[in-house]
Amino acid sequence: MWYKLNRLYTTPSNIFVPSAMAATKKRNTGWKITVGCILAGLLVMMGFRGYEWWMERKAHFVRYEAFGIEIPIRYNVHGIDVSKYQDIIDWQSVRDMDVEGIRIRFAFIKATEGNGNEDRYFKRNWAKSKDAGIARGAYHFFLATKNGKSQAENFISTVELQPGDMPPVLDVEQTYGVPATKVRQRVKEWLTTVENYYGVKPMLYTNVDFYENILKDEFDDYPLWVAHYLQKEKPRIYRNWHFWQHNEQGHVNGIFSKVDFNVFNGDSTEFKQILIN
Numbered sequence: 001m002w003y004k005l006n007r008l009y010t011t012p013s014n015i016f017v018p019s020a021m022a023a024t025k026k027r028n029t030g031w032k033i034t035v036g037c038i039l040a041g042l043l044v045m046m047g048f049r050g051y052e053w054w055m056e057r058k059a060h061f062v063r064y065e066a067f068g069i070e071i072p073i074r075y076n077v078h079g080i081d082v083s084k085y086q087d088i089i090d091w092q093s094v095r096d097m098d099v100e101g102i103r104i105r106f107a108f109i110k111a112t113e114g115n116g117n118e119d120r121y122f123k124r125n126w127a128k129s130k131d132a133g134i135a136r137g138a139y140h141f142f143l144a145t146k147n148g149k150s151q152a153e154n155f156i157s158t159v160e161l162q163p164g165d166m167p168p169v170l171d172v173e174q175t176y177g178v179p180a181t182k183v184r185q186r187v188k189e190w191l192t193t194v195e196n197y198y199g200v201k202p203m204l205y206t207n208v209d210f211y212e213n214i215l216k217d218e219f220d221d222y223p224l225w226v227a228h229y230l231q232k233e234k235p236r237i238y239r240n241w242h243f244w245q246h247n248e249q250g251h252v253n254g255i256f257s258k259v260d261f262n263v264f265n266g267d268s269t270e271f272k273q274i275l276i277n
Contacts, residue, residue, distance in 0.1 A: 068251035075263035079106035091132035093254025106135040113141040137166030144178040148189025171205040
């Protein structure tokens, strides 16, 4: 009888053993999940880096007989502009392409769009173009429906300018139904915010019709990068300009897809003068 009673009263202490084992098992499971997540993250990172390496190697073997377009030969400094749509770029191949003495000397690179978007290849293009010795410039794609200051802050948080870079660029092409007066107000907000932060006067990119019909003459003091494809000698615009995007169908070694071509309105000495020092 005593033996049975003893077992009766000592058994309850044993009921905590399964709970302790469960807690230990739970901790072990949590640790395994954490380690698994870390390993999965590393594998994803390695996979992405491997993909970039493989795509760059493929891009290295993309070769064209020429640029595939007519080049305005009266200009000496030629360049391109790129974004995520050009995918992985082999910038060394871009730099080394030489067609009758014409080479790519600069590249405008999309950095941001709207309030929170960053081009997924910006950081890579920004670093690799500089490594290749190509003068680089960052641009923001403007959404007229959004506040100009907040869009500027998105650009500022993404882009670090250094000596030798081109001035920051605002790409504004559409109103999205916003009245022209409001568009101009928001564009000014962006330009003012960016200039105050970097201490450099930004550049405007747009096409001839948008500049003349929407922006008008309120921005004539800003350097202009203008898009116009209908003339071979120069863009049809009343004011002075620094860069001219003359074609969107070009080909460059090291880039899979078609790319926009640009020229600088001046010689190499004048080009160096517009770079940040």
